[in-house]
Amino acid sequence: MKEMEKRHPVLWIVIPCYNEQAVLPITAPMFLEKITQLTQDGLISDESRILFVNDGSKDKTWEIIGSLAESDPHFLGIAQSRNRGHQNAVLAGLMTAKDYCDITISIDCDGQDDINAMDEMVKQYLDGCEIVYGVRSRRDTDTWFKRVTAESFYKLMNDMGTEVVYNHADYRLVSSRVLQAFSDYHEVNLFLRGMFPLVGFKSTSVFYARHERIAGESHYPLSKMLGLALDGITSMSTKPIRLITGFGCLVALISFIGVIWSIAAHFMGAAVAGWSSMVCILCFLGGIQLLGIGVIGEYVGKTYMETKKRPRYIISEKTWDDPDKKDMLIG
Ligand code: UDP
Ligand code: MG
Numbered sequence: 001m002k003e004m005e006k007r008h009p010v011l012w013i014v015i016p017c018y019n020e021q022a023v024l025p026i027t028a029p030m031f032l033e034k035i036t037q038l039t040q041d042g043l044i045s046d047e048s049r050i051l052f053v054n055d056g057s058k059d060k061t062w063e064i065i066g067s068l069a070e071s072d073p074h075f076l077g078i079a080q081s082r083n084r085g086h087q088n089a090v091l092a093g094l095m096t097a098k099d100y101c102d103i104t105i106s107i108d109c110d111g112q113d114d115i116n117a118m119d120e121m122v123k124q125y126l127d128g129c130e131i132v133y134g135v136r137s138r139r140d141t142d143t144w145f146k147r148v149t150a151e152s153f154y155k156l157m158n159d160m161g162t163e164v165v166y167n168h169a170d171y172r173l174v175s176s177r178v179l180q181a182f183s184d185y186h187e188v189n190l191f192l193r194g195m196f197p198l199v200g201f202k203s204t205s206v207f208y209a210r211h212e213r214i215a216g217e218s219h220y221p222l223s224k225m226l227g228l229a230l231d232g233i234t235s236m237s238t239k240p241i242r243l244i245t246g247f248g249c250l251v252a253l254i255s256f257i258g259v260i261w262s263i264a265a266h267f268m269g270a271a272v273a274g275w276s277s278m279v280c281i282l283c284f285l286g287g288i289q290l291l292g293i294g295v296i297g298e299y300v301g302k303t304y305m306e307t308k309k310r311p312r313y314i315i316s317e318k319t320w321d322d323p324d325k326k327d328m329l330i331g
Helices: 002-006 024-040 061-071 084-099 117-126 144-159 176-182 192-199 220-237 239-267 275-308
Strands: 011-019 049-054 076-078 103-106 131-136 168-176 203-208 316-317
Touching: 011 024, 011 084, 024 049, 024 061, 024 117, 049 061, 049 084, 061 076, 076 084, 084 103, 084 168, 084 176, 084 192, 103 117, 103 176, 117 131, 117 168, 117 203, 131 192, 144 220, 168 176, 168 192, 176 192, 192 220, 220 239, 220 275, 239 275
Parallel strands: 011 049, 011 103, 049 076, 131 203
Antiparallel strands: 076 316, 103 168, 131 168
């Protein structure tokens, strides 16, 4: 056991890729260089690997991953059977990696996250942390709009009762021990950055400056970001329903006062019905009701998806043979 603890940890870097043919040939050698340097520095084992997860790309991404895997044994690839989105791709990679390694680091493939933060992440792991969150120290390279929307997103998340690490996306080190525990979280509505804090274990943060995308385009337009925010809140917290209940009570109380007031006005002979106030109240209540139904509907929809228990990822191809494992991996 002592022997086991002393050896260098095997690191698997998990990289989701969707239509990244422009950026992959540039960043892949950078990841390889990083692994080599970490190995030379005596921080990780030479058994460490770089695992690309092709998320149903429509361009040449999978071909590029295939030729990378042929060119160097450190490169590996798995392919999802179709595009399932970033969170599912990361999950597929992490769940595959956990059986082969001691630690994983998930990172985007576009070079925006500073790979040099990995040194500190691994050191923190060696010091006893099981989860190390990569946190953006500044957002100079983001547009004003992205910065404001992203920061309000983190604030809103925390206000809504979801524990997220401020300015942390999906660049993080997670030990296979944590992933083993995490594999018991079966939910299909994935919001990984909010789920890992729930698993517990000793964790810390490492700060880094975020760069601009090296090539290619972002796959997260505003609509997708809003979707992620909504998913994040509703899959992690029921506070919005509470808020609606609270608001409903408040409106009911005000209505009750309104009723007494209108009856009193009737008997005092001062009941001249105001059309504008009627319309305002009607519109207001109608709007609030629709909003309330919408929010509750969001939860009903989530429950619906959860009860189906559909697989969260289906791995259709791998760049390596593994006699112990079935060809298709579903989880
Ligand atoms: N990605 C993915 N599936 C998708 C969309 C994106 O695997 O459906 C990957 C993408 O290849 C990248 C990462 O998720 O490695 C983050 O995407 P992107 O850089 O476009 O987002 P941004 O950094 O602009 O928020
Ligand atoms: Mg990016």
